[in-house]
Amino acid sequence: MSIKIQTLSGYMHEYQKSVLQPEAFWSRVAESFHWKKHWDEVVQWNFEEPKVEWFVNGKLNITENILDRHLYTHANRTAIIWEPNDPNEKTRKLTYKELYEQVNRFSNALRQKGLKKGDRVVIYMPMVPEAAIAMLACARIGAVHSIVFAGFSSTALADRINDCEAKVVLTSDENYRGSKTIPIKAVVDESLEKSPSVESVIVLKRTGGKVDMKEGRDYWWHDVVEGQSTECPAEEMDSEDMLFILYTSGSTGKPKGVVHTTGGYMVYTQFTFENVFQYSAGDVYWCTADVGWITGHSYIVYGPLLSGATTLMFEGVPTYPDAGRFWDIVDKHKVNQFYTAPTAIRALEAYGLKPFEGKDLSSLKVLGSVGEPINEEAWHWYHDHVGKGRCPIVDTWWQTETGGIMLSPIAGITPTKPSYATLPLPGIQPIIVDEKGKELKGNSVEGNLCIKFPWPSMLRTTYGDHERCRQTYFSTYKGMYFTGDGVKRDEDGYYRILGRVDDVINVSGHRMGTAEVENAINEHPLVVESAVVGYPHDIKGQGIYAYVIADMTNRTAANLENEIRETVNKIIGPIAKPDKVQIVSGLPKTRSGKIMRRILRKVAEGQTDNFGDTSTLLDPSVVEEIIKNRK
Numbered sequence: 001m002s003i004k005i006q007t008l009s010g011y012m013h014e015y016q017k018s019v020l021q022p023e024a025f026w027s028r029v030a031e032s033f034h035w036k037k038h039w040d041e042v043v044q045w046n047f048e049e050p051k052v053e054w055f056v057n058g059k060l061n062i063t064e065n066i067l068d069r070h071l072y073t074h075a076n077r078t079a080i081i082w083e084p085n086d087p088n089e090k091t092r093k094l095t096y097k098e099l100y101e102q103v104n105r106f107s108n109a110l111r112q113k114g115l116k117k118g119d120r121v122v123i124y125m126p127m128v129p130e131a132a133i134a135m136l137a138c139a140r141i142g143a144v145h146s147i148v149f150a151g152f153s154s155t156a157l158a159d160r161i162n163d164c165e166a167k168v169v170l171t172s173d174e175n176y177r178g179s180k181t182i183p184i185k186a187v188v189d190e191s192l193e194k195s196p197s198v199e200s201v202i203v204l205k206r207t208g209g210k211v212d213m214k215e216g217r218d219y220w221w222h223d224v225v226e227g228q229s230t231e232c233p234a235e236e237m238d239s240e241d242m243l244f245i246l247y248t249s250g251s252t253g254k255p256k257g258v259v260h261t262t263g264g265y266m267v268y269t270q271f272t273f274e275n276v277f278q279y280s281a282g283d284v285y286w287c288t289a290d291v292g293w294i295t296g297h298s299y300i301v302y303g304p305l306l307s308g309a310t311t312l313m314f315e316g317v318p319t320y321p322d323a324g325r326f327w328d329i330v331d332k333h334k335v336n337q338f339y340t341a342p343t344a345i346r347a348l349e350a351y352g353l354k355p356f357e358g359k360d361l362s363s364l365k366v367l368g369s370v371g372e373p374i375n376e377e378a379w380h381w382y383h384d385h386v387g388k389g390r391c392p393i394v395d396t397w398w399q400t401e402t403g404g405i406m407l408s409p410i411a412g413i414t415p416t417k418p419s420y421a422t423l424p425l426p427g428i429q430p431i432i433v434d435e436k437g438k439e440l441k442g443n444s445v446e447g448n449l450c451i452k453f454p455w456p457s458m459l460r461t462t463y464g465d466h467e468r469c470r471q472t473y474f475s476t477y478k479g480m481y482f483t484g485d486g487v488k489r490d491e492d493g494y495y496r497i498l499g500r501v502d503d504v505i506n507v508s509g510h511r512m513g514t515a516e517v518e519n520a521i522n523e524h525p526l527v528v529e530s531a532v533v534g535y536p537h538d539i540k541g542q543g544i545y546a547y548v549i550a551d552m553t554n555r556t557a558a559n560l561e562n563e564i565r566e567t568v569n570k571i572i573g574p575i576a577k578p579d580k581v582q583i584v585s586g587l588p589k590t591r592s593g594k595i596m597r598r599i600l601r602k603v604a605e606g607q608t609d610n611f612g613d614t615s616t617l618l619d620p621s622v623v624e625e626i627i628k629n630r631k
């Protein structure tokens with residue numbers, strides 16, 4: 001296989017090489033894959049347009065690297081272990097050979113539905129092996145998948161389907177989540193009333209619940225794969241052909257379709273998976289994310305399967321049927337690497353130590369954290385009670401846009417420090433700048449995190465709007481990719497992420513644009529104006545606090561607050577529901593009409609004085625009222 005780092009000096013050595021001779025470094029990594037045609041040049045780039053190309057003119061199919069290649073060496077190794085929502089339902093296991101066959105059958109079915117290279121497919125599915133099969137089948141025939149997390153509402157789903165003009169939607173009858181059953185086919189039906197591009201819907205039978213099937217549009221998964229061949233020739237893809245689109249929130253109201261391409265994404269996710277988690281053949285690896293997020297794409301499906309790993313997929317939630325479920329699964333499948341989000345750790349911390357009783361966690365070797373800053377207390381709890389003090393924690397910092405892990409310890413090799421993502425992975429060149437874009441050199445500095453050199457899995461564009469990509473990521477600081485995060489580099493040169501510096505908040509490891517939530521709130525007919533900010537929340541990391549100006553004529557504050565929450569639930573989904581809604585008579589604005597969010601943030605945090613310079617504030621009495629009625 002490619003490069004496997006085994007010692008700290010090995011890491012430092014590879015890191016040096018990756019910076020001094022990036023082309024030689026990445027060539028060496030990429031050589032271990034199967035290419036239908038070798039690349040001409042390793043990288044071509046400029047951050048002005050921006051234009052970034054990796055493994056230029058290389059031809060490949062990522063699924064040949066996941067499936068065909070592994071058939072020679074380990075056809076009978078388990079590729080996917082699936083653990084259902086209900087512990088009494090049977091676990092499923094798919095070997096690499098079975099996965100190969102199922103992907104090919106479904107690829108043939110998709111081709112038969114008229115899908116061609118470049119067509120878009122929206123996947124709105126539960127966490128079942130068929131979700132991974134669907135992704136890989138798209139990749140096999142060159143169709144571009146765009147997964148929408150199955151917790152999003154029909155409106156949010158329709159927006160995403162329409163933005164990428166998807167031809168096909170893949171879904172299931174219903175979705176189990178803990179004690180709930182969610183009729184997701186009905187959500188798809190609702191969104192399709194507003195989505196004219198969709199020609200067919202393929203529905204997996206998961207629960208057996210009743211669904212409406214529209215003649216000539218809707219087909220059952222089991223019917224379309226019936227009789228299909230288990231061989232499907234893989235489409236030849238250019239290294240820079242689109243692999244997938246994944247929508248994510250930004251500081252404007254409209255989610256962006258982050259575009260990832262084939263060659264670079266393949267090389268980087270495999271390389272980082274194997275190194276960060278120190279995966280060895282035969283290990284059982286489990287990432288608790290949903291495939292609807294980038295973590296699920298890169299570190300449940302692509303990275304692990306490219307590495308020939310055994311990857312566990314879990315359909316349920318951490319607290320069902322009880323708060324010991326994660327530990328039951330670790331014990332049952334003898335999980336070696338476990339990767340989750342701080343919000344899950346904090347939620348479980350609240351149940352104390354009883355859920356660990358009788359669970360054997362001795363198989364664990366590595367623990368991972370992702371999605372938001374991990375506070376020291378949660379870090380220690382994770383380290384002591386899950387890892388029993390023996391397992392290194394890899395605090396992995398990255399983003400939907402980066403495609404793969406950027407800053408992280410290498411498990412067991414990089415000395416860790418609670419709440420630090422520690423050091424950049426090979427090939428990653430972070431730079432800290434001040435507000436004006438001046439580089440802050442040396443150690444013990446704090447500023448905005450940028451990356452100054454391309455890496456193989458970086459986003460290439462935002463779907464249908466390249467200018468927006470340039471504006472959002474490459475225009476704030478000239479010649480650099482701007483992450484939107486604040487960061488500190490300490491006296492040892494270790495990186496600690498401080499959180500977003502833009503109007504994005506991080507709720508339970510999910511990214512929410514404040515403008516997006518405001519737009520949803522403003523859809524309520526009685527709402528005049530709103531302003532949303534984040535505030536510290538014990539379990540979610542950040543909670544959503546909404547200040548709303550509304551016409552109160554026929555409502556009480558309490559019922560209006562609930563209606564507003566419901567409106568957001570309907571327009572975006574439960575993850576965006578404000579934790580607190582405060583009805584106000586005015587918002588603190590400057591004379592030029594700009595909302596002073598700084599003040600709103602402070603009040604939401606519980607700070608009621610020391611607002612800094614308020615001389616531009618138009619009406620100070622608004623602030624007094626807001627403080628008085630604070631939630």
Ligand code: WT7
Pocket residue numbers: 248293294295369370371372373374395396397398399400401421483484485497499500506509510511
């Ligand atoms: C934002 C990206 C990438 C996986 C899931 C989230 C925050 C992510 C960490 C970490 C501190 C983190 C950042 C980043 N974030 N990982 N280890 N420590 N903050 O992906 O939805 O694209 O969000 O999540 O603020 O910008 P995403």
